[in-house]
Amino acid sequence: xxxxxxxxxxxxxxxxxxxFANAGFKVFVYDSHKESFITFKETSKKLIQDxxxxxxxxxxxxxxxxxxxxxxxxxxxxxxxxxxxxxxEDLEIKKRVFEQLDKFASKNTIIASSSSYLLISKxxxxxxxKHRCINAHPALPPHIVPFVEVAGxxxxxSNIIKKAVSIYKMAKYAAITVNKETEGFVLxxxxxxxxxxxxxxxxxGFASMEDIDIALKHALGIRWAFLGPFEIMDLNAPEGxxxxxxxxxxxxxxxxxxxxSVPGYSEEYLNKLEIDQRKRLSYDxxxxxxxxxxxxxxxxxxxxxxxxEDI
Amino acid sequence: xxxxxxxxxxxxxxxxxxxFANAGFKVFVYDSHKESFITFKETSKKLIQDxxxxxxxxxxxxxxxxxxxxxxxxxxxxxxxxxxxxxxEDLEIKKRVFEQLDKFASKNTIIASSSSYLLISKxxxxxxxKHRCINAHPALPPHIVPFVEVAGxxxxxSNIIKKAVSIYKMAKYAAITVNKETEGFVLxxxxxxxxxxxxxxxxxGFASMEDIDIALKHALGIRWAFLGPFEIMDLNAPEGxxxxxxxxxxxxxxxxxxxxSVPGYSEEYLNKLEIDQRKRLSYDxxxxxxxxxxxxxxxxxxxxxxxxEDI
Numbered sequence: 047x048x049x050x051x052x053x054x055x056x057x058x059x060x061x062x063x064x065x066f067a068n069a070g071f072k073v074f075v076y077d078s079h080k081e082s083f084i085t086f087k088e089t090s091k092k093l094i095q096d097x098x099x100x101x102x103x104x105x106x107x108x109x110x111x112x113x114x115x116x117x118x119x120x121x122x123x124x125x126x127x128x129x130x131x132x133x134x135e136d137l138e139i140k141k142r143v144f145e146q147l148d149k150f151a152s153k154n155t156i157i158a159s160s161s162s163y164l165l166i167s168k169x170x171x172x173x174x175x176k177h178r179c180i181n182a183h184p185a186l187p188p189h190i191v192p193f194v195e196v197a198g199x200x201x202x203x204s205n206i207i208k209k210a211v212s213i214y215k216m217a218k219y220a221a222i223t224v225n226k227e228t229e230g231f232v233l234x235x236x237x238x239x240x241x242x243x244x245x246x247x248x249x250x251g252f253a254s255m256e257d258i259d260i261a262l263k264h265a266l267g268i269r270w271a272f273l274g275p276f277e278i279m280d281l282n283a284p285e286g287x288x289x290x291x292x293x294x295x296x297x298x299x300x301x302x303x304x305x306x307s308v309p310g311y312s313e314e315y316l317n318k319l320e321i322d323q324r325k326r327l328s329y330d331x332x333x334x335x336x337x338x339x340x341x342x343x344x345x346x347x348x349x350x351x352x353x354x355e356d357i
Numbered sequence: 358x359x360x361x362x363x364x365x366x367x368x369x370x371x372x373x374x375x376x377f378a379n380a381g382f383k384v385f386v387y388d389s390h391k392e393s394f395i396t397f398k399e400t401s402k403k404l405i406q407d408x409x410x411x412x413x414x415x416x417x418x419x420x421x422x423x424x425x426x427x428x429x430x431x432x433x434x435x436x437x438x439x440x441x442x443x444x445x446e447d448l449e450i451k452k453r454v455f456e457q458l459d460k461f462a463s464k465n466t467i468i469a470s471s472s473s474y475l476l477i478s479k480x481x482x483x484x485x486x487k488h489r490c491i492n493a494h495p496a497l498p499p500h501i502v503p504f505v506e507v508a509g510x511x512x513x514x515s516n517i518i519k520k521a522v523s524i525y526k527m528a529k530y531a532a533i534t535v536n537k538e539t540e541g542f543v544l545x546x547x548x549x550x551x552x553x554x555x556x557x558x559x560x561x562g563f564a565s566m567e568d569i570d571i572a573l574k575h576a577l578g579i580r581w582a583f584l585g586p587f588e589i590m591d592l593n594a595p596e597g598x599x600x601x602x603x604x605x606x607x608x609x610x611x612x613x614x615x616x617x618s619v620p621g622y623s624e625e626y627l628n629k630l631e632i633d634q635r636k637r638l639s640y641d642x643x644x645x646x647x648x649x650x651x652x653x654x655x656x657x658x659x660x661x662x663x664x665x666e667d668i
Binding site for chain 2: 162163185186191193195220222223224225226228229230232233234235236237238239240241242243244247248250251252253254255257258259260261262263264265266267268269270271272273274275276277279280281282286287288291292295297298299300301302303304305306307308309311316317319320323324327329332335336338339341342343345346347349350353357
């Protein structure tokens with residue numbers, strides 16, 4: 047089976063390693079900190095537990111036998127079809143790492159950064175093989191939300207993007223293509239639009255944190271767990287998507303006109319958020335909530351698979 | 358048990374009738390079109406089928422015995438604790454209906470409009486008992502997404518809003534309070550922010566409809582089905598919500614600066630959406646998709662209840 051290189055094995059890198067290994071790829075892992083491999087062994091057990099909720103047949107020993115830890119940069123690059131970089135979110139570090147990866151990677155190896163805000167045109171600015179460099183940004187938590195958005199830079203070869211998308215799909219990721227470089231890609235642009243509006247509503251005194259959370263989780267979010275915005279609009283009026291937008295366009299445009307302020311996120315406001323949030327959820331039970339979140343995501347994904355979704 | 362008046366028994370009104378009757382209220386229903394009651398009997402069977410997925414113990418005969426159809430306006434108003442208006446989304450019609458309801462309603466009856474975009478200050482402009490008039494806007498489809506956002510107008514008594522919220526909560530709705538009148542309330546403002554951004558991304562050529570839908574349904578939406586925006590941010594960085602916003606604020610603010618254009622929703626663009634969407638889902642299987650949507654929503658709600666959510 048094809049070889050994948052993993053560069054940096056923190057939480058994101060570990061999740062990529064398990065995702066690819068679970069799909070049958072041979073995974074070679076490099077990390078500059080030796081301790082990361084000790085952490086990886088604990089982390090991977092936990093991640094596999096979560097995945098097991100979705101797929102009880104997951105084969106832990108197969109996954110482990112497909113992963114080779116503690117490789118050199120050269121070893122993860124040679125003959126890999128793709129190297130996935132997930133080091134610290136720091137432009138200068140990523141630039142240096144990409145120069146190294148490009149130096150050792152074989153001619154046809156794709157080099158992908160997991161970065162969410164650092165665009166590949168910047169990261170690969172001084173890289174010789176710019177044409178094979180991409181952003182491939184996962185969602186959180188990546189082991190149970192196998193989503194990736196692939197974006198090329200100004201110098202990326204369009205065939206590289208197509209090939210990368212097909213590799214991620216082979217590894218069972220919901221892989222989408224971002225056609226032009228844009229800060230936030232698709233995922234964070236959608237998320238940011240919602241988040242800024244949630245803060246405008248809260249800071250403007252229109253509703254409480256609790257009530258805004260309820261509107262998302264007990265109303266909008268239940269549909270959004272299995273239908274996208276265009277699919278939903280298509281079902282919202284008898285004649286389909288054009289009918290829906292024609293009925294609602296005036297209202298939606300009015301909202302766009304008002305939703306254009308930039309929240310300040312001042313120290314004072316963020317302190318208030320923290321104090322109010324700690325009244326809702328005390329810090330010592332926050333970790334339990336993270337585990338419950340992962341379990342819930344896994345159970346919804348299981349439900350989607352049972353109902354015929356392919357992801 | 359307390360009496361609820363239902364004015365207008367289309368899909369929204371029917372859903373309110375069943376929701377209140379299922380919670381044990383005595384429901385009196387008026388509609389100006391006699392045929393609506395024939396349709397109601399068919400519709401209610403279907404709605405109850407969906408609710409049964411969430412709660413197999415739902416008692417159809419109890420619901421039916423709690424609903425009195427074909428009442429006069431006077432009958433639904435007398436001694437009701439709340440009258441829920443769900444007639445056509447037309448300001449002049451709603452104004453006339455509210456004058457009628459106010460004329461017949463008992464002193465302590467709350468009069469609520471299901472309207473999503475017509476604000477209560479306008480609807481009740483010429484109503485004597487303005488202080489007891491509110492917007493109480495449900496989510497779609499309301500029988501399986503029991504959410505309502507309650508908003509008062511400039512003349513609404515704040516105690517009326519509190520009382521209304523407590524009535525909806527007694528009827529097992531996730532009821533939130535909108536503190537100031539604002540077009541779109543909370544639900545449609547959040548939804549509109551996301552929808553406008555989805556269209557900016559699509560119309561701007563950044564991603565396909567299919568890929569934008571995937572980003573929502575296979576990544577963001579799975580979390581949003583059980584966590585609100587503030588709860589999610591609280592879990593996204595080790596120290597909590599302030600830590601999260603501090604890390605991401607620059608990126609989120611950059612997005613807000615860019616996400617301020619007003620999509621035109623031109624005839625040409627909407628035609629293109631319709632053509633492309635029909636290639637993805639042909640019109641003759643659209644109804645099946647609506648039924649699958651309802652089933653999926655019901656199953657996710659069941660899962661949430663099983664995992665300890667109260668709604």
